[in-house]
Amino acid sequence: MIPGVIQHTLGLSETQLVAVTQYHSGGKLGFPVAVGRMAVSGETLQAADERDVKGKAVYVLHTWKDALWDMGASRAESVPEPRDPRSDAEDAQDANGDGTSVSPSDAQNGAQSQSAGDATVSAQETQKNTAAALTPEDTSQHLRTALLQALSTTLRSSPPSTFPMPASTFWSAYVLPARPIEAAGADVKQSTFKSVKVFLKAAAKEGLIKLKDTKGGDVVVTGVFPQHPAVEEHRPVRTVQDVDAKAQKAEARERREREEEERRRGELHITELWKPIGSTLGWFASTGKDTSNLYTIADLKAAFDAYVAEKNLVNAQERQFVNVGEDAALAHAVARKNEEVEFMRREEVLARLREHMQSWYEIQVEGKDAVRKKGQLKPIQVAVKIRQGRKACTLVTGFEAYFLGAEDLADELRKLCASATSVSSVPGKPNEAEVMVQGKQIKAVADLLVAKGVPKKWIESADMTEKKK
CATH class of the missing domain: 1.10.245.10 (SWIB/MDM2 domain)
Known part of the structure; x- marks a missing residue:
């Protein structure tokens, strides 16, 4: 839930694949105990720091010690002890080889399907080849361009509450994603700076950012200067983040298309x-x-x-x-x-x-023979009326022609609406059933009918309890 989020990576987008870790006092970072997709954007989480925002933060897909975990060879192992991410920015570089610590983009790459996996490996090899082809001076220039790009875009709109920020977070969340696409594999270790700390101190000396030394020899970023002349003169470039965002949009579009296709398969064709x-x-x-x-x-x-x-x-x-x-x-x-x-x-x-x-x-469902019947098909009626004194209840009739059973429909509505339901014969029509659910449940009933394949055109609803104006 959103109120339980203590820290989060900046720049998160909705549906992005993320890892969930346990918060430990003292600033230590625990290892992932769950994997899921963002239910909201990073901006919503940031807004929660200033005002009361409730709701889900992550749709959890896999957790430690769940059924999927039990299928693995390491199911008997415990979660490792939390580590201190502030020890040194270089430690974060060693973890991934390109100067990044654990990031959402890494989790995203790890969750691709096998068909996409070959493309990921190919992209990584291309980045390595690109990095190998760059001279230290070229790499340094590309990393400076990445910083200027970040200052002119994502960091320009960052609120003051964003800082102070650990150097490793600043590097992985802002600088690396802003690398030009032609230098996607640029690594600070292959530059003239050799380390993130030296690079950031050079940027601070130039007046692009503001740093503060901490105990242990690390630095934190306490401010940025998007109005710097070098930033104003910077021309936007196509970045690694742009390519990743495009890939994520394509993945989201494909997912929506698959969901729409699944929905169409189950829909009744009338x-x-x-x-x-x-x-x-x-x-x-x-x-x-x-x-x-x-x-x-x-x-x-x-x-x-x-x-x-x-x-x-x-x-x-x-x-x-x-x-x-x-x-x-x-x-x-x-x-x-x-x-x-x-x-x-x-x-x-x-x-x-x-x-x-x-x-x-004619009514047809994919995979089944079409059924033709004589007569005019009438829409399913969903009406709210006053029953049993002054209690409002929702009545559903005319669903038999759509291959829906009264008892099954009543059972699902009981669970969905958390209300009592009953089944009875329609007055004067002993062969037709009426499902009653307590309360005004028009939307819930309509959504369930659509989920069962009934087109919206064939659902008519009315609230008989509303007073005429």
């Missing part, structure tokens, strides 16, 4: 159909269509448009009107009892045709 009967049989025979077939709205419109064009029935003055009276078969198909029709709008003619035809519908 098609309204009509069959010629009675007064419409003559017109269908005139069009050359089979009167025993079932037709969709698109089929009817195509047949009607072709017929009007062939018979030249378009009104000369108002082309959106059709001269129905000029064609006996069409007039007989759309006219009501004792009605004489001269002309009519196209939309109304199609509506009249459907009105005089026999209604059918």
Whole structure:
């Protein structure tokens, strides 16, 4: 939960893969005990330092000693003792070989699928080759460019409460992600500075940042100067962070597409159909269509448009009107009892045709045979009414045609709404069931129905308890 977050890496984004560690007094950093994805952005966590913000901080995917842990060879091992991350910035460099400590981007790379893993290895090899090709002077210049990039972008908008900041955090969270993409593998050890501490002291001497020495020989960053002339003259470059952000967006887009595809697979595909009967049989025979077939709205419109064009029935003055009276078969198909029709709008003619035809519908779920039934499919009714005195309750009816069972629906609503439910027959319709759930639960019921594949178009809701204004 957000109130339990003591420290966090800056620049976190929603859905980013992160590691969760236990907080220890004295500034020591514990080893990861859980892995998950961010439920909120880093800005939300920063806002929680200034005001009361509640809710989930991380959606946990895997924890120490869970079922997945028990499948591993090291399941009997305990969590190592916490370490002190402030001992030296060089210690952080040795951990990953490029000057970084544990960072979200490292966790992100570690969680890629096997197909993406080859690309990650290839990218790492490219970074190593790039670093090897750079001279110490080139590497130093690229790292300075990274600092200027960070000062002109992410650090420019950082609040004063961001500082003081450990040198290792400043380096891994701001400088390294801002490296130019052509120098993605630039390592401070291969520069003329040789260490993060020396680099930062040079930057402080230039007036770009402000440092303070701490006990133990380390330094902390106490301030930055985004208005420095060198920062103002800096031209933006494409950075490692830009590439990572693009990759994360692509991953998020693919995840959404997969989720949408899964949702579509479970969705009911409902098609309204009509069959010629009675007064419409003559017109269908005139069009050359089979009167025993079932037709969709698109089929009817195509047949009607072709017929009007062939018979030249378009009104000369108002082309959106059709001269129905000029064609006996069409007039007989759309006219009501004792009605004489001269002309009519196209939309109304199609509506009249459907009105005089026999209604059918087809429901299909992926992987199953389509089910066709005669009659007009009615939407599921979700209504809030007053029952048992003054208590509001939500009633759900008309769900049987959508392959939903009353008892199963009531059981799921009981758990979802944490309210009592019951099943009874609809008054006057013994073959239809009514599910009742206590309270005003329209949204919860509608969300459950959609999750079960019922399109929103086929859900009608109404609150009968609202007073008319």
